[in-house]
Amino acid sequence: MHIKMLELMETKAKFLVTDASPEKVNALRRALMLDVPKMAIDDVEFHLGSSVDAEGNEYESISPVFDEIVAHRLGLVPIPTDLELFGYRDQCSCGGEGCPSCTIYYSLEKRGPCEVYSGDLSSLNGEIYRPKDELIPIVRLGERQGILAYAIAELGTGRKHAKWQATHGVGYKYYPTVTIDHSKCDNGGTCIKACPKHVMAFKDQKVQVVDNDACVLCEDCVKACRTGAITVKWSENKFIFEFETDGSLSAKVALAKALESLENTFDDFREKVASLEG
Numbered sequence: 001m002h003i004k005m006l007e008l009m010e011t012k013a014k015f016l017v018t019d020a021s022p023e024k025v026n027a028l029r030r031a032l033m034l035d036v037p038k039m040a041i042d043d044v045e046f047h048l049g050s051s052v053d054a055e056g057n058e059y060e061s062i063s064p065v066f067d068e069i070v071a072h073r074l075g076l077v078p079i080p081t082d083l084e085l086f087g088y089r090d091q092c093s094c095g096g097e098g099c100p101s102c103t104i105y106y107s108l109e110k111r112g113p114c115e116v117y118s119g120d121l122s123s124l125n126g127e128i129y130r131p132k133d134e135l136i137p138i139v140r141l142g143e144r145q146g147i148l149a150y151a152i153a154e155l156g157t158g159r160k161h162a163k164w165q166a167t168h169g170v171g172y173k174y175y176p177t178v179t180i181d182h183s184k185c186d187n188g189g190t191c192i193k194a195c196p197k198h199v200m201a202f203k204d205q206k207v208q209v210v211d212n213d214a215c216v217l218c219e220d221c222v223k224a225c226r227t228g229a230i231t232v233k234w235s236e237n238k239f240i241f242e243f244e245t246d247g248s249l250s251a252k253v254a255l256a257k258a259l260e261s262l263e264n265t266f267d268d269f270r271e272k273v274a275s276l277e278g
């Protein structure tokens with residue numbers, strides 16, 4: 001299996017996979033979704049009772065939604081993750097007590113009326129762990145309502161809960177090849193109108209394939225073509241693969257981790273098979 005990067009952005013990657021099979025690319029898809037670790041808030045402690053601000057105004061520690069809903073929303077906020085630094089809490093040298101190598105501590109304090117956003121989370125480990133996406137709504141506080149909570153983020157994977165899934169929109173398609181037989185084509189342009197992905201266009205007064213990779217193999221162009229000039233084929237061992245991350249990790253790191261996890265899984269499998277043969 002070979003990978004050739006077509007587009008690499010901070011949180012998005014598109015690449016070509018060759019010498020592969022649907023089983024292999026699907027294994028990569030599953031590894032990206034389930035085996036790439038990231039930090040996520042897993043524990044939230046709410047301050048109960050009333051609080052008083054500097055002007056002497058009293059606020060009730062209450063919001064229009066249950067604490068569980070607020071905790072759930074905090075769990076889904078993408079937390080900046082440094083996989084070189086953080087390890088799993090239950091395997092950490094601190095014995096799971098929580099330390100800067102396995103845990104990020106946050107506080108959240110706001111008084112209404114106002115909106116509470118992900119950007120209101122303040123990290124006790126340092127400003128670099130402040131959520132990059134600052135405008136994820138958490139809750140709207142009314143008059144005299146306040147929230148004071150402490151949250152703990154730790155490392156996990158999508159196998160345990162979706163909040164630890166770093167990648168989204170993970171998918172692939174067979175590599176398409178769209179060809180136009182110009183000896184048959186009447187340049188009427190019906191295929192251009194039929195194609196949902198703008199694969200064909202007029203160029204030098206002829207219908208030409210201008211974006212082959214965008215083809216989704218729907219064959220609408222083949223049905224629309226009056227002269228049978230279009231052929232759409234796909235390769236059984238070549239795929240276009242795409243995914244995004246939620247921002248907690250870069251796409252490059254997520255892909256490297258998924259490939260590392262696949263390699264470890266196959267090594268493990270090989271060893272088990274070898275022990276059976278022995």
Ligand code: SF4
Nearest residue numbers: 195215216218219221
């Ligand atoms: S198969 Fe569908 S997406 Fe591909 S070129 Fe034809 S109409 Fe466009």
Ligand SMILES: [Zn+2]
Nearest residue numbers: 092094099102
């Ligand atoms: Zn620790």
